[in-house]
Structure formats: structure tokens, C-alpha cells
Amino acid sequence: MPLLAPLLLAAGFLAAEVAPAEARDPSPEDVRFARVVEETLEAHWKLDPEWAFAAGYYRHADTLAVPDGASRAAQVAFIDRTLAALAGFDASGLGKSNRVDMALLRSWLEASRWYVETFRAWEWQPSAHNVADGFARQIDTPYAPLEKRLRDMLVRLARVPAYYAAARASLGTPTLEHTRLAILQNRGALEVFGEPLLAKVDGSALDAAEKALFRERVASARKAIEEYLTFLGDLEGRLARGGARSFRIGKELHAAKFTYDIQSSYTADELHRMALAEKASLHDRMELLARVLWPRYMGKRPIPEDRLELIGAVIDELGKHHVAPDQFLPEIRRQIPALEAFVRIHDLLDQDPTRPLEVRETPVYLRGVAGAGINSPGPYDPGARTYYDVTPIEGGSPQSAESFLREYNDWTLQILNIHEAVPGHYLQQIHANRSPSRVRTLFGSGAMVEGWAVYGERMMLDAGYGDNAPEMWLLWMKWNLRAVVNAILDREVQAGDMDEARALDLLRRQAFQTEAEAAEKWRRATLTQVQLMSYFDGYAEILALRAEEKARLGKDFRLKDFHNRLLSYGNAPVRVVRQLMRE
Ligand code: ZN
Numbered sequence: 205m206p207l208l209a210p211l212l213l214a215a216g217f218l219a220a221e222v223a224p225a226e227a228r229d230p231s232p233e234d235v236r237f238a239r240v241v242e243e244t245l246e247a248h249w250k251l252d253p254e255w256a257f258a259a260g261y262y263r264h265a266d267t268l269a270v271p272d273g274a275s276r277a278a279q280v281a282f283i284d285r286t287l288a289a290l291a292g293f294d295a296s297g298l299g300k301s302n303r304v305d306m307a308l309l310r311s312w313l314e315a316s317r318w319y320v321e322t323f324r325a326w327e328w329q330p331s332a333h334n335v336a337d338g339f340a341r342q343i344d345t346p347y348a349p350l351e352k353r354l355r356d357m358l359v360r361l362a363r364v365p366a367y368y369a370a371a372r373a374s375l376g377t378p379t380l381e382h383t384r385l386a387i388l389q390n391r392g393a394l395e396v397f398g399e400p401l402l403a404k405v406d407g408s409a410l411d412a413a414e415k416a417l418f419r420e421r422v423a424s425a426r427k428a429i430e431e432y433l434t435f436l437g438d439l440e441g442r443l444a445r446g447g448a449r450s451f452r453i454g455k456e457l458h459a460a461k462f463t464y465d466i467q468s469s470y471t472a473d474e475l476h477r478m479a480l481a482e483k484a485s486l487h488d489r490m491e492l493l494a495r496v497l498w499p500r501y502m503g504k505r506p507i508p509e510d511r512l513e514l515i516g517a518v519i520d521e522l523g524k525h526h527v528a529p530d531q532f533l534p535e536i537r538r539q540i541p542a543l544e545a546f547v548r549i550h551d552l553l554d555q556d557p558t559r560p561l562e563v564r565e566t567p568v569y570l571r572g573v574a575g576a577g578i579n580s581p582g583p584y585d586p587g588a589r590t591y592y593d594v595t596p597i598e599g600g601s602p603q604s605a606e607s608f609l610r611e612y613n614d615w616t617l618q619i620l621n622i623h624e625a626v627p628g629h630y631l632q633q634i635h636a637n638r639s640p641s642r643v644r645t646l647f648g649s650g651a652m653v654e655g656w657a658v659y660g661e662r663m664m665l666d667a668g669y670g671d672n673a674p675e676m677w678l679l680w681m682k683w684n685l686r687a688v689v690n691a692i693l694d695r696e697v698q699a700g701d702m703d704e705a706r707a708l709d710l711l712r713r714q715a716f717q718t719e720a721e722a723a724e725k726w727r728r729a730t731l732t733q734v735q736l737m738s739y740f741d742g743y744a745e746i747l748a749l750r751a752e753e754k755a756r757l758g759k760d761f762r763l764k765d766f767h768n769r770l771l772s773y774g775n776a777p778v779r780v781v782r783q784l785m786r787e
């Protein structure tokens with residue numbers, strides 16, 4: 205069970221071609237700090253071998269942490285010990301990069317303690333307990349020869365019964381939603397321990413005794429999962445009759461979780477109010493554009509009274525303009541150099557031609573739903589490159605392919621590429637890696653990372669990308685509205701009383717989403733908290749910081765300098781970046 209969800213966005217650490225951002229020699233305090241960081245990470249990986257593995261650190265690949273009281277006590281002891289060690293540093297003796305890392309480490313530790321002691325997901329989210337991901341990743345990751353991997357797995361398998369016994373003992377009164385999710389996901393866990401794994405074992409060079417032991421332990425692991433599923437089935441029946449914990453965490457926990465997860469310049473309440481105002485303003489501007497586009501796309505058809513209907517009709521029509529299924533990946537590949545050229549010509553941000561982005565078909569083991577996204581190696585996987593993974597569309601049904609292509613129509617596909625690649629996630633990582641810091645990669649701000657990508661879309665269009673076509677702006681607004689209503693939805697569902705009907709109205713009628721997208725989003729809003737606010741938060745924070753810097757620097761303000769500096773602090777939260785920029 206990870207302390208916090210891993211943030212594995214930044215690429216590897218062999219950015220040798222690029223000069224480090226900090227030229228000064230490390231002070232003795234810097235050297236001492238670097239040692240404490242190494243010790244801290246090593247202790248952390250021991251406590252959380254699953255996260256370690258996901259980060260590309262394989263020393264504990266034969267360990268399975270059991271979610272019991274003893275392991276939680278060990279986590280708290282580790283947090284106390286590390287916070288005490290950090291308190292012994294004089295921040296003024298540290299270089300800028302280490303001061304950022306110090307702030308991030310502290311926030312992460314304080315957040316981790318709050319998660320263990322106050323939030324206590326282990327008590328009310330049965331879905332927090334599942335061994336499937338870790339084992340599936342181990343089966344799919346060629347980190348060592350097959351036999352070594354199987355022997356590591358053999359040791360971990362022995363702990364699976366103890367893992368699920370501890371899981372059952374940890375649970376108090378869960379929510380019905382997380383109980384149902386746990387049933388679904390643990391059923392999936394049984395598939396991980398199925399015939400394909402055993403066939404791998406049979407085909408390996410393990411000796412006969414090892415192979416027999418492997419089969420025996422897989423059988424015990426399956427039995428432990430089946431028992432957990434029986435336990436969850438009973439629990440679900442009981443909770444459905446009454447007494448389940450609400451999936452809404454309430455105002456107080458939501459405000460605290462927002463503080464720990466987002467480290468925002470705003471409170472959750474302020475951000476919620478900003479999102480409501482932004483939604484109204486987007487609707488105003490979308491109406492104007494829809495009226496401009498109506499004759500071009502809808503001809504003489506009568507214009508609807510209701511302005512949301514009007515906007516929705518034009519968006520639906522624009523969706524019909526899209527590439528053929530087999531052109532989806534080639535089109536993405538064609539657009540990347542064009543985006544890079546635009547950023548260069550308009551002097552928006554430094555780029556690094558020595559670290560090109562590779563657009564590829566998503567490897568089968570990484571495929572989930574149809575889609576496209578940046579895939580980066582963990583911070584311990586040096587020199588690995590960044591991929592833009594695109595899942596082929598031809599695999600699904602013709603209806604789902606058509607619906608997907610309408611969503612990623614001729615205009616939105618460009619916005620997607622801006623978000624994922626240039627100047628979005630891919631370029632942000634290139635900058636983050638100029639001052640390589642594991643701390644920042646691992647414990648950085650998700651709001652900064654997503655915020656930059658969302659900000660990048662708007663910034664590119666402001667700079668003239670897409671020639672100010674009303675189609676491009678309208679579809680950008682639809683896309684941007686998604687981030688805005690995510691924030692509204694999370695706040696009103698988790699800290700308020702928004703029900704499914706109101707949520708679907710917000711998503712479908714007011715944000716023009718498809719039935720499938722809205723249904724999936726409602727489900728996510730009941731199962732997660734705060735994360736849906738991060739996109740709009742980061743976007744709003746970067747826009748606010750830019751306005752402040754413009755006012756502060758006056759005629760000396762240069763957009764490119766602002767972007768280069770903003771990204772030079774890695775994944776540090778915007779709030780921390782603001783302080784450092786002013787020093
Ligand atoms: Zn079509």
C-alpha cells in the first residue's frame with residue numbers, strides 16, 4: 205500500500221547532454237543533505253517495495269509488504285525519524301535545488317503521516333488491498349532474467365496469505381463503492397495467477413522442486429484471494445442493507461486532503477468558486493463562437509433557444525471531422541514536428557533536439573482503454589527514453605472507434621498533442637530533468653505537472669497556433685471545460701451533497717460530454733478525492749503567477765524566460781516556484 209500514489213512522470217536521469225541548472229559547487233551542507241536523501245529513499249523503498257518497483261528500483265523485488273498495524277507503525281517511525289533528520293538542516297546553507305527538495309520531502313512526509321493516521325484509507329477502502337498490480341508488473345517487466353524474476357516472485361508469493369489476513373483485520377466500516385471496486389479488482393487478481401503464469405514457470409529453467417513449490421504457492425495465493433472475495437461478498441451484502449460509510453469524505457477531510465495533495469496557493473473553497481466563475485465565462489464565450497460557426501456547419505437549420513443546446517449541436521457537428529482509424533497514429537507523428545517548429549518560431553520555450561520523443565503503438569501489456577499518452581520510465585531507469593504511446597483504434601468495435609475519433613476530431617487531436625507532448629508533458633519533463641532530482645520526480649506536485657499541460661494548450665492558442673480559427677477555440681473551450689468541471693464535481697461530490705443526477709447534468713448538458721465519459725467520471729468522483737481538482741488548480745495557479753510576474757517585471761517580462769524558469773524547478777508546486785522566482 206503506497207504512502208501516496210507514485211508520480212512517475214519525469215524521464216530518466218541521464219540528461220548528460222544538458223547542462224545542470226545549478227553551476228555552483230555543493231556546500232558541505234549540500235553533501236550532508238544528499239546523504240540523508242539517499243538514506244531516506246532506501247528506508248522508504250524497504251517499507252514500500254511495490255512503489256520501489258514501479259519507480260524502477262528493483263532491490264526489494266522479492267519483498268511483499270503486509271498491510272498490518274506493525275507496518276503502519278514502522279511507517280510512522282520512519283516519518284518521525286526523517287522529519288527529525290531534516291530539522292537538523294540550516295536551509296540557508298543549501299543550494300536552491302536542495303531547498304526545493306527539502307520542502308517537497310517535508311510535505312510528502314507530513315502528508316504520509318496524515319494518510320496513515322487520519323485519512324486511514326486502509327480501514328475503509330477494501331480496494332486499497334490488492335496484490336495484483338505488483339505481481340502483474342513483475343511478470344511484465346524484464347528487469348532481470350526470467351529465472352531471477354520467478355525466484356523473486358516465489359518469495360513474495362509466500363506472503364500473500366498473510367497479506368490478505370492483514371487486509372481483513374485492517375478493515376473497519378468501508379464504503380459500499382470501494383467494497384464493490386475491491387471485488388471487481390480482486391477478481392482481476394485471480395487472472396494474474398492463472399495458466400499463462402504457470403506456463404511461464406514450466407518453460408523456465410527453474411528446477412523441478414522450485415516449479416512444484418511455485419505451483420503450491422500460486423494455489424495458496426489464489427485461495428487467499430478467493431477467501432478475501434468471499435469476505436467482501438458478505439461485507440457487501442451487509443453494507444447494502446445499511447451502515448456503510450459514505451463515499452463522501454466531507455468538508456473537513458476534503459480541505460485537509462486538498463492541502464496535502466495539491467499544496468495550492470488557494471483553498472479548496474476558493475478554487476471551487478473560481479471554477480464556477482470560469483464555467484460561466486467559458487459558456488459565454490462558447491455561445492459567441494457557436495453562433496459564428498452555426499451557418500458554416502448547420503446551414504439554415506433553426507438556432508436552438510437554449511444556448512447550451514446551441515453549443516452542443518455545433519460541437520457534435522465538428523466532431524464528424526476526424527481522421528480515418530488507421531491514420532490516427534500517423535497523424536500524431538506528423539503533428540509533433542509542426543508543434544516543435546511553432547514553439548521555436550514563436551520563441552515560447554527552450555527545446556532539446558538531443559532527446560527526441562518517440563511516437564509508438566502502446567505495448568500490449570500497457571494497454572488499457574483506447575487512448576494516447578506520454579509514458580516515461582521511472583527515476584531509476586537511466587537513459588530510458590520517453591514514448592508517446594498510442595493505442596491502435598482498430599481493435600475495438602466500430603461504434604466505439606467512431607465515438608473515440610469524434611472526441612479526438614481534427615481540432616481536438618491537436619490540443620491533445622499539445623497537452624501530452626509539445627509543449628505539454630514531454631517538454632516539461634525535459635526541463636525537469638535538467639536538475640535531476642529523484643525527490644522531485646517521486647514527490648513532486650501532480651497539479652504542477654497537469655497544470656503545465658493544461659496551461660500549455662491555452663498558451664499555444666494565445667500565441668496563434670491554429671490561426672485563431674473559431675473551431676479550434678470552441679473545441680479548446682470544451683476541452684478546458686473538462687478540467688473546470690472536474691474541480692466543481694470533486695468539491696461538490698466529496699465535500700458537498702451532489703448526487704448522480706446533478707453530476708450527470710453538469711457533465712453532459714453543461715460540459716458537453718458523452719454518456720460514457722460522464723458515467724465513468726461520476727464513478728471516479730465517488731472513488732477518488734481531490735485529484736480531479738489538480739488540473740484546474742495548476743492551470744489557474746500558473747496563469748496567476750504569470751500575471752504577477754508580468755506586473756513585477758513590466759517591460760522586462762519575456763514569455764520564454766518565464767516558461768524556462770517556471771519549468772526549471774522540476775515538479776515543485778507553483779507555490780514553491782513563486783517563492784524561488786522572487787529570490
Ligand atoms: Zn466519423
Ligand code: ZN
Binds near residue numbers: 654
Ligand atoms: Zn495530462
